[in-house]
Amino acid sequence: MQRYILSRLIQSVCILFGVLFIVFFMLQMTGDPVSLLISRHASPEEVEAMKEELGFNRPLPVQFFEFVSGAVVGDFGKSLRHHQPAMDLILDRLPATIELAVTALLISLILGIPLGLISGSNPGSFWDVLSRGTGLLGQTIPNFWLALILILVFSVHLGWFPSFGRDTWTILGFTLPTRSVILPAFSLSLFTMGQLVRFTRSAVLEIRGEDYVRTAYSKGIADRKVYIGHILRNASIPLISIVGVQFGYLLSGSIYIETIFSWPGLGNLLAESIGNRDFALVQAIAFFSSFVVVALNLLTDIAYGLADPRIRY
Structure with missing residues (x-):
């Protein structure tokens, strides 16, 4: 029974890591969230400043690593709209x-x-x-x-x-x-x-x-x-x-x-x-x-x- 439970547990962990990968990269393909948060009349410098503040200007592998590291401990960052965890x-x-x-x-x-x-x-x-x-x-x-x-x-x-x-x-x-x-x-x-x-x-x-x-x-x-x-x-x-x-x-x-x-x-x-x-x-x-x-x-x-x-x- 222990072997049966262990095999199912390993499968579950692999599935969760696959979910993290799919969710992160599919959302990245939906567009730039900064365009919804900032005025359409904002200058390119202001757009870049907000991207720097939110961390969207960093390379995707770096963002993904931080996302996975936070997800393991239940930290997914703050909501961009509600400004709450x-x-x-x-x-x-x-x-x-x-x-x-x-x-x-x-x-x-x-x-x-x-x-x-x-x-x-x-x-x-x-x-x-x-x-x-x-x-x-x-x-x-x-x-x-x-x-x-x-x-x-x-x-x-x-x-x-x-x-x-x-x-x-x-x-x-x-x-x-x-x-x-x-x-x-x-x-x-x-x-x-x-x-x-x-x-x-x-x-x-x-x-x-x-x-x-x-x-x-x-x-x-x-x-x-x-x-x-x-x-x-x-x-x-x-x-x-x-x-x-x-x-x-x-x-x-x-x-x-x-x-x-x-x-x-x-x-x-x-x-x-x-x-x-x-x-x-x-x-x-x-x-x-x-x-x-x-x-x-x-x-x-x-x-x-x-x-x-x-x-x-």
Whole structure:
């Protein structure tokens, strides 16, 4: 098991260094951020002075080395627009993104797994058709289009939910979400829910035909115990990897949803920083998001190896 974990850890570190390289040099090709920060009537001397102050006139290898050196210790410099440390801005917006991602994941789990279990247990039934249709819609409908439809129906016409912003309740020092998270979380959860329905259904259909399940039925074991002790337990093994990967997607892939709902999270901050060519902030958010995804994938691989001994061998 130690060798399995070590190999995954080495792979994760290599991926993170590759992310640093790609993020840095791709941003360098987007243009000169000084042109957005200084007046268009500024003299060439003033432009060069600002480049000297921000360090953009140094050779790219030197800038890249300083970027990597700072990234290792969590220092990505100051935002060019906000004039604050980039990591402080990320940590300030992180709770809102975590709230949105966790709520979306819970919606996906609560709806997706039961639908997949019912569908796989009753192939060809009405519930099977409904579940397969839900899975198909979840993986084909663009979440930004769904977000606009939800705003039109539930915010504009019915007035049940707010259409933008984030409201919270504070009870005994704990910050709790309110109705404002429902629409963006549901929009974000639809794709993950569709995947969970499909994979759960496929896993249940496959496991139902295994010899140990038929043996359990032949012994007269009740259906509920067979599903809980054999089918659901074994179906959960492939679902571990899906949930881990999709939670990373929910954390890092919510830029459109957060922008549409004006949700004050990392996705909204990333959209603003890209428009402003805020190099330090874009680099920090891109690396932080990649780090979260890689860390979740690493934990998923470890959990998968613990759940299924065949994987680690």
